[in-house]
Amino acid sequence: MVVSVAIVMGSKSDWDTMKLAAEQLTELGVPFSKQVISAHRMPDEMMDFADKARDKGLKVIIAGAGGAAHLPGMIAAKTTLPVIGVPIKTRTLNGLDSLLSIVQMPAGVPVATVAIGSAGARNAALLAASILSVTDTALTQRLLEFRQTQHQSSVESSEQLVE
Numbered sequence: 001m002v003v004s005v006a007i008v009m010g011s012k013s014d015w016d017t018m019k020l021a022a023e024q025l026t027e028l029g030v031p032f033s034k035q036v037i038s039a040h041r042m043p044d045e046m047m048d049f050a051d052k053a054r055d056k057g058l059k060v061i062i063a064g065a066g067g068a069a070h071l072p073g074m075i076a077a078k079t080t081l082p083v084i085g086v087p088i089k090t091r092t093l094n095g096l097d098s099l100l101s102i103v104q105m106p107a108g109v110p111v112a113t114v115a116i117g118s119a120g121a122r123n124a125a126l127l128a129a130s131i132l133s134v135t136d137t138a139l140t141q142r143l144l145e146f147r148q149t150q151h152q153s154s155v156e157s158s159e160q161l162v163e
């Protein structure tokens with residue numbers, strides 16, 4: 001099994017949010033790895049991970065972090081793979097701190113930033129799948145089916161309102 005997506009997070013405490021990315025990837029049949037790596041607390045391991053990511057066969061990195069969320073940007077600084085940043089909701093500032101830390105990258109080092117929290121984590125997985133689908137027709141089909149199911153459940157919920 002070739003693992004093409006890595007889910008990384010600054011702390012195990014981020015898993016409640018990041019597991020939604022894992023669930024979404026599983027639903028789409030996309031193999032992934034998951035691990036805690038912190039730019040602040042594990043700087044050498046973080047650099048090593050980012051440095052070797054492409055050679056290991058990874059194609060997309062999803063990085064979740066909260067507060068002074070430097071992890072996605074620092075990984076992006078060290079790899080040319082696409083990095084998707086997930087801002088974790090924080091107790092003190094509701095995740096606005098995480099969002100701004102991730103989204104305000106200087107020109108030249110992009111991080112694709114999604115929304116704060118669970119919806120963002122789910123969308124990070126969908127975005128990773130979309131990127132992979134460019135060269136994977138079976139995955140494209142699964143993404144289309146996902147959209148059709150989503151459409152159907154919206155239509156049904158609207159009909160229930162009318163009843």
Ligand SMILES: Nc1c(C(=O)O)ncn1[C@@H]1O[C@H](COP(=O)(O)O)[C@@H](O)[C@H]1O
Pocket residue numbers: 009010011012013014037038039040041064065066067068069070071072088
């Ligand atoms: N933002 C970062 C980084 C980093 O960016 O390297 N490392 C840990 N953290 C964040 O600190 C928060 C609190 O972590 P703890 O719960 O372990 O104290 C987490 O949301 C984590 O992502």
